Amino acid sequence: MGVWIRRVLIGLVGLVVLVVIAGAVFVASFDANKYKGVAIDWMKTHKQRTLVIDGPIELSIFPRLAMKVSKVTLSEAAKADNFAAIDSAGLAVDVLPLLHGEVVVGRIEAKGVRVTYLRDAKGKSNIDDLLTPDEAPKTETASKPVRFDVSGIELADVKATVRDDKSGTNGQVLLAKFKSGRLANRVEAPVDLDLQFDFKQPALKGNLTGETRLTLDMDTQSASLKKMNLGFKGDAPGLSGVDVALKGDVAWDGTKKSVNAQDLSVKLSGHTGALKHDGTTLSIERFAFEPDAQKLDLRKLVAAVKASQAGQPITLDLEWPELAVAGKSLSGSAFSGKLSRGGDMPLSAKFKSTAPSGSFDAVNLPGFEAQVESASPQRKLAGTLRSDLVIKPQPGSLALDKLDLQAKVEEPGLQPLALNIRGNALASAQKSSWNIAGQLNDNKFATEGSAVLAGNTPQINAKANFDSLDLNKLLTKEKTPNKPAAGNADVPVDLSGLRAVNAQVSVVAGRFAFEQYKVNDARIQATLDGGMLRITELQGKAWGGQLNATAFADARASRIAIKGAATGVDVNALVKDVAAKDWIEGNGRVSFDLDSAGRSVNELRSRLQGSAALQLRDGAVKGINLAKSLRQAKAALSMKQDASQKASQTEKTDFSELSASFQINDGVARSKDLDMKSPFLRLGGEGAIDVGKGRIDYVARATVASTAKGQDGAELAALKGLTIPVRLTGPFEALDWKIEWSAIATQAATKQLEDKLSEKLGLKPAAGAASGAASKPTAADALKKGLKGLFK
Structure with a gap:
């Protein structure tokens, strides 16, 4: 028996030796490069892609099945365009675990990888064919689950280009370095990475670097990052030139859909919107959020904002020791903080709340109070804001209920203001809204609306109703209204602010005042979309009459247009307010349809287009008294000399009716239909008003209609029936009136001869x-x- 046992053992040993020798010979003689063509043909036949392997293939079998490839490219499906390229890559898999249906990857290495991901608006991508498995023969043999286990990953210079029309993503991500220890289910592995982003949409450009310890739970689709020491430098949506440092532990539970953070700290420098941060910090000892179980746990939240806005320093300190919520149960402590802004007009505020109450659905912080103060030579402010705060974790909103704001503002040269507001407001990541009413001194007002701040451009819908809105009492006057710029200085016009927001606005004011403009029963309806402002209703009682107009402004083309009419108005008051000129008196109608484009006041004037018209009664043209000037007819005709005089505000020519229309092109308004009537004169005329250059060249033709009555009628008998040219020329500030006697001297002599002959006959x-x-x-x-x- 022992002999047979010995013989069997000898045979087994010999068999093992033979297998080892055969394996060694197979490995030594195996040439994987002979199978390049098989892989290339398979890819061409099954995926319609072109595979190119210009480098050698290295293969080893035991104790690990390992393969290395280099200089590999793969085309797009049915196209010659490159989909992916690899400078070099290697993969090693342990052989023995494969016999048990497990995959234990020894290492993964790759360098110089380029891949392009494309997806159209319908969701079709350029990797759909690679993700679709080929049909395999069905087998009833149950397979064991594959165990994920990688002893290490080392990647360098891996770049992915992404253009996803469905999600709007467009850009590149470069994994400059990624190195990890063993990655396996529920095994903690060190990770070191250097990730670079360059995206046009969303606007993301920067570098994420650092190290952490990663744990993956494949059974629950969970992951945790411990001992994070990560940093990001660059630009992101809402951020520019930032330097962010993140430390602590964060875990995601895929089963509970919960987040858990421990000893988390963030430090920020750079710009967030209009704020420039210089060492802003946030720390949380513990934060846990489990929405399905309605749990929220917050411990020792401390925020310290150190920033500046337009060069003015801003600080914010906030402390919230504890908040614990579990369904209908809630406990915690009050929070407190302070806010300050420096500069020429400093501001300070202290705020606090009482202990919270409520539930997970609504965390109530009753008795919130903020004391605001500001003291400077330019302004003094003191106010108190009280409200009940309500925090709703889902969908994430903050409500201000029973809002009560009382404030007093004092500024030199302005009437002291007392503000009293009551109402409600709601703020969330998706939408904010308000409904408030109050008083500004003795003037009541109410406003309601909503604002959507998400997206590239905020959207605002607002309505407001004021008993009286006097902006002259609210705004500091920086210059005297209508005061011209010194010399030939131009004033820039910037409409870029219209791009900052989209809006629908409705404003009603019983009385409205801004600088020299005063309007009663004012109504404004306006929309603002993509930098285009459309005022569809602009009406009110002004200058003793009624104003009705529409207006348009386009920030992209720097274009402004206005169309409307002022009926039954005092034209002297209108011209004084709009043009700061005192040229004409009377009551009636002024209509206009004007359009211009430019980036300065002078440019807008020189490009003015459109039309205007006026119909007036019982007024006067200021600057000359034609009746008084025509009394000198006898002497002027005998000398045959023109008579010139400067416009004088003490002189005027009365009229009972006046009408004229103007066609405006390139800043020049031309009129051919002047018709002015008075008891003794009739005037027609034509000429041009150059708005861009501020000059007038106009010829009025005066005819004496009656000499029995009116201004100095008895002195005008010699001119009855004659047409006298009166030329108005010069800059707006120094107009010249010239009666062209030389043009009518012969006409007057002929008329005198005809009169004498008629008398003799x-x-x-x-x-x-x-x-x-x-x-x-x-x-x-x-x-x-x-x-x-x-x-x-």
């Missing part, structure tokens, strides 16, 4: 002759008498 009664039917001569007597007179 008896066709016209002599001056001072009695009138009446009894003294009227016959035609024959008149002719006889006239001829006699001619030949004396």
Whole structure:
């Protein structure tokens, strides 16, 4: 028996030796490069992709099945474009665990990898064919679950280009370095990474570096990061030029959909919106959030914001020792903090709450109070804000119930303001809203609306109603209204602020005042979308009449347009307010349809287009008294010289009716239909008003209509029936009036001769002759008498 046992053992040993020798010979003689063609053909046949392997294939079998490849490229499906390229890559798998249905990867290495991911708007991507497995013969043999176990990963220079039209993602991510220890289920592994982002959409460009210890739980799809020491430098949506340092422990539970953080700290420098941070910090001893179980646990939250805005320092300190919520049960402590802003107009505030109550659905912080103070030579402010705060973790919102704000503001040169507001407000990541009412001094107001701050441009819908809105009492005057710029200095016009927000706004004010403009029963309806402001309703009572208009402004083209009419207005008050000129008096209608584009006031004036018209009654044109000037007709006609005079505000020419229309092109308004009437004069005319250059060149043609009444009528008999040119020229600030007597001297002499001849012929009664039917001569007597007179 022992002999047979010995023989069997000898045979087994010999068999093992033979297998080892055969394996050694197989490994030594195996050439994996002979199978390149098989892989290339398979990829071409099954995936319609072109696989190129320009480098050698290295293969080892025991104790690990290991393979290395280099200089590999793979095309897009049915295209010659490159989908992926690899400079070098290696993979090693332990052989013995494979016999038990387990995968134990010894290492994964890759360097110089380039891959492109594309997805269209319908969701079709360029990797769909690679993710779809080929059909395999069905087998009823149950397979064991694969055990994930990788002893190490080392990646360098791995770049992915992503263009996803469905999600709007477009950019590149470069994994400059990724090195890990053993990655296996529920095994903690060290990780060291250097990840770079360069995305156009979303706007993300920067570098994430650092180290942590990663644990994966494949059974629950969970992960945890311990001893994080990560940093990000760059730009992200809402962030620019930031340097963020993150430390602590964070865990995600895939089964509970919960987050758990321990000893978490964040330090931030750089810009967030309009704030520039310089060492802002946030620390949390513990934070746990489990929405399905309605649990929230917060311990020792401390925030310290150190920032500046427009060069003004801003600090915020907040402490919240404890908050614990579990369903309907809630306990915790009050929070407190302070806020300050420095600069020429400093501001300080202290705030606090009482102990919280409520439940997971609504955490109540009653009795919130903030005391605000500001003291500077420019402004003094003191106020108190009280409200009940309600925090709703889902969907994540903050409500201010029973809001009560009382404040007093004092500024030099302005009436002291007392503000009293009551109402409610709600703020969340998706949408904010408000509904408040109050008083500003003795003036009541109410406003309601909503704001969506998510996305690239905030969206605001708001309504407001004021008994009286006097902005002159609210805004500090920086300059005198309508005061011209010194010399030829131009004033820039910047409409870029219209791009900052999209809005629908409705404003009603019983009385409205801004600088020199005063409007009663004012109503404004406006929309703002993509930098385009459309005022669909602009009406009110102004200048003693009614204003109705619409307006448009486009920030992209720097264009402004306004169309409307002012009816029954005092035109003198209107022109003084709008143009700061005192040229004309009267009441009536002014209509306008104006359009211009430019980035300065002078440019807007020089590009003005459109039309305007006015119809007035019972007024006067200021600058000249035509009746007074025409009294000098006899002397002026004899000398045949034009008479010039500077416009004077003490002189004016009355009219009973006046109308004119203007066509405006490139800043020049031209008129051909002036029609002005008075008891003794009729005026027509034409000319141009150059708005861009601030000059006038206009010729009025005056005709004496009656000499019996009106201003100095008896002195105008010699001009009755004549048309006298009156030229108005010069800059707006120094107009010249010129009566062109030389143009009518011959006309006047001819008229005098005709009048004398008619008188001699008896066709016209002599001056001072009695009138009446009894003294009227016959035609024959008149002719006889006239001829006699001619030949004396």
